[in-house]
Amino acid sequence: MTQGDMPPLARVTTHDAPGRPRDPLVEPRALTAALEIYGQHGWSGFTMGRVTMLARVGKSSIYRRWPDRVELLTAAFERTALLFELDDSRVAGLPFQEQLLTMVQHRLYTYTTPTGTAIIRLQVEHHCGPDEVGEIWEGTLSRFRSGLRVLLSDAHITSRLRPEASPELLAEALEGCMIMQALAAPFPSVSTANVSEQSFALVKQVVAPWLTDPMTIQAAARPLPPIIGESTRTMAAPAGEDSEAMPR
Template sequence: MPDQLSPTAADIREPEELNDVMEEPRRGRGRPRDPDLEARALSAALEVFGEKGWVAMTIDEVATRARVGKSSIYLRWPDKTSLLTDALREVQLGAAVEAAEGGAADGDLGEPVAEPLLRDYLIAHATRRANLYLSDAGIAMLRLYVEARAHPDVFADIRRRAITDFVLDERRRVEAAIQLVDGVSPMSTVQLLDAVEGAVFMHVLVTPPELVDRVRLNLADYIEQMVDNQLRAVGLSPLGS
């Protein structure tokens, strides 16, 4: 059985394709570079990974769906591991930036400053995650957790950069908010985030396709009630009173 890190037959580049990779940077008067190439490649990588999983994902198919040459992809990413890592990070960073641009009313991504903001932040965090799971990239995100368990060696770096880094950052922010609420609070940051994100994850995961639109419609109410229940469970007033 071939090593999972080795390229599949479909990924192996022919000599002429290698020449294309070397020649592309020297094109001065030819066809201008496509400014959307990277975005299309990252989107296609998520699509193929979500549909077929890690083993069946090939650079060939990503290139076809992105409508770009394999040489252009290899010029930017040396293998499908680095391509998938960037795709998964990009979609999560994009969701975080959108939330940050929404301002404090949508959940400030800066340092928490008061108990009401702990609630706001948890609501914003849960909403970001739910919207991500319900987006076009949602299947890729859901598959990521399974594949990271199924192929731990292959996914070691992907897991760190696309899961662990984000989890640790969220814990740091929530921990800061908890300390501002009560410097000696027995609340566990890990358990609080697990409860909030776990509820969102299961809410989306177990929803049949025909009810997804209803989930989207009622998402805000569901998340607010869920976060309030979690805060009550640890002895805090949802409204910070």
């Protein structure tokens, strides 16, 4: 039977038969691996090869999506910024004190993950690194720092904070305390329970003295679990890997 004699469906199948389907988890694995590699090695040690090895994906799969390491790391931090924005939007309807505690918990928890290590490194390297690193920070994580400032500024406007309080300084104090907590603790020994306790202590010590009403939330409060967590750290390659061969 010639090609012209084949039924239409058979001709389409023969001509357009695809290879193995593209793995939808390649991108999240690669972006998660990119953050972990950057957090461990910094910009000078951040290479596409290291990312492909950790993510267990083929080099062609990486380069097909991101032609160079600047675009890859930008995409990884953009995804992180979007996850933080989504996290913040989930708690927008909570009472102020609970919303503040939840946001602090989510940030402190994230700081104890490989994603947090990458965030801390980028906040340092964008001041002293090459222009590319500064542009990555400006286009992605500069938004991440605005969440607590906006919340505390709104609380100041609505008189939940005393008139003499500075929302900007309180936000910076919380961020600085969280970074120090993450750097001082031996990674990755901080548990979710410890993070909850530390978050409550930070809010109580840093913000509570500036509240117009006493704190009503309790130390045992367990706010919403953060989106950034164990699910964003999975590296195991599932069956049906992307059509490109994985590096050996």
